[in-house]
Amino acid sequence: MRGARLSGVLVPAPENDIEFRSVTKSYGSVVAVSDIDLAVPKGAFVALLGPSGCGKTTCLRMIGGFEQPTAGEVLIAGAPMTGVPAYRRPVNMVFQHYALFPHFDVEANVAYGLKQMRPRLDAGEIRRRVGEALEMVRLGTYAKRRIHEMSGGQQQRVALARALVNKPSVLLLDEPLAALDKKLRTAMQIELQTLQRDLGITFVLVTHDQEEALSMSDLVCVMSAGRIRQIAPPQAVYDHPADLFVADFVGxxxxxxxxxxxxxxxxxxxxxxxxxxxxxxxxxxxxxxxxxxxxxxxxxxxxxxxxxxxxxxxxxxxxxxxxxxxxxxxxxxxxxxxxxxxxxxxxxxxxxxxxxxxxxxxxxxxxxxxxx
Structure with a gap:
């Protein structure tokens, strides 16, 4: 087990990359997430699955720091995240519509986050890390290509490279395949699985597509009305649903x-x-x-x-x-x-x-x- 040494004592690293402890999130009188507990193990690929309005995207935004819990606590790598802004968290996010800069080329898009880091990285280090990230997503020869010249699948990989170049502990994926056609979506599911296994970092995917959740993840967390109905490996969720909602929604x-x-x-x-x-x-x-x-x-x-x-x-x-x-x-x-x-x-x-x-x-x- 990895750990840190404090005053000569080895402190074990936490087993979970993400924890929700009695987390509630309300928007006025509307309760989006209600008193949930969640533990995401290190290096897991977890899918938050549920219908629109079930609270899955709110959970993702609380991990990323775009929202703060109304009650309870979110921890990343064992550290409480209360009040910690998004840019100081060891996470990165791939959005549904990628949010790429259309006036930048591929290299500039991927390098953007690195150029915001303090202390500043030198130009050679930025080029090296951008090159590694593009090779990782098989776009090494596309560095100078404009975004509008890329296909949907290629743009998705640019967004992945930009999210991974900072070497986050956790990668958040907000329905990143929703805009792709079925054949390309299937190919990207395989690529994401392979990438996650190769990198060994924690992936958290939000989706309403049950096939996507079952085929890609190690753990499926089925949500409804702001609560977790079941969290288990995909086969267990399908073969042994915890309740009638899960049986109906999954498959x-x-x-x-x-x-x-x-x-x-x-x-x-x-x-x-x-x-x-x-x-x-x-x-x-x-x-x-x-x-x-x-x-x-x-x-x-x-x-x-x-x-x-x-x-x-x-x-x-x-x-x-x-x-x-x-x-x-x-x-x-x-x-x-x-x-x-x-x-x-x-x-x-x-x-x-x-x-x-x-x-x-x-x-x-x-x-x-x-x-x-």
Whole structure:
């Protein structure tokens, strides 16, 4: 563990780069962030995920020093940041629209922050560090290029180089990929992941794009109405959502009303009872079953006879996605369900057409159950 030596005693470095301790932020009578605790480990890639107005950008701005908490405390590398202005914090920020200077070339944009440092750096040191930063984002030959001559992805990398050239402990990313098309956004997600691993510094990403959060981060912090609903690795958030909001917001989810009975059995709206594993923390009564579309198995035809396992439905809509197809089904007693079916390849069975009758089934253990 890294540390500092004070009066001959080695003081351990803090395990977390960022901490929120009972932080609240209000704007008059509007509470944007409400009494949250958050710990971001050193070197982590954390995504703050949630709908517009959930408080994620306010949290980012409090880390960056653009806002101060109404109550509670924000710490960076173990040091309280109360009253510390943005330019004195060991963080840098990449904004959604990059905020590049259009009248500067690439080199001048990246060098801008270095030229504001005190004591002043000599010109040779500035050129060296700018060159390193541009090489880091694979723009080493673009130093003299004008900003308006750069593509969207290249401008995003210029903004990254400018943020990284000061060697911050924490990099803040405020929806930096929102303005890019899907293909370029996917490429930049991979570049950001690679860059974060190579540098080993803490990245904090704000996004409302669940795919972006799940694919890039080590930890996903799901927020709603100024509170943290769940913070966990991406797979845990998707596979084991903490509540119905998380299940609904992260990924696609079917909701089915049911009654939880003894031993984990679920009584469905059509009166059918299906066995299931015991549900910790639930004592029985009305519940909502959250079922992922890919957890439902689908086949053509009708049930073969009385007592046959499964449910009958009618395909009402189909969306072809290339590697998969999404089907909307009308299922008596269960309502409308969304089912995702992966395709095996060019020789796979033909797609199911709207109007066809199908049989669907699912493993009760794959269902998430929440109190209604």
């Amino acid at each position: 696609k989810t079917n909701r089915i009303a049911a009654v939880l009975e003894a031993g984990g059995a679920l009584r469905l709206p059509d009166g059918r009872v299906i066995a299931g594993p015991p549900r910790a923390g639930l004592s029985g009564g009305p519940v909502t079953v959250a079922l992922r579309p890919e957890a439902i198995r689908l086949s053509r035809g009708a049930l073969s006879g009385a007592g046959a396992a499964g449910f009958e439905g009618i395909v009402t809509h189909r969306i072809f996605l290339g590697s998969a197809a999404e089907y909307s089904l009308a299922v008596p007693g269960l309502g409308h369900l969304l089912v995702t079916a992966e395709r095996g390849g060019a020789g796979d069975a033909p797609l199911i057409e709207p109007g066809e009758r199908v049989v669907l089934s699912f493993d009760p253990a794959a269902a998430h159950v929440f109190p209604t």
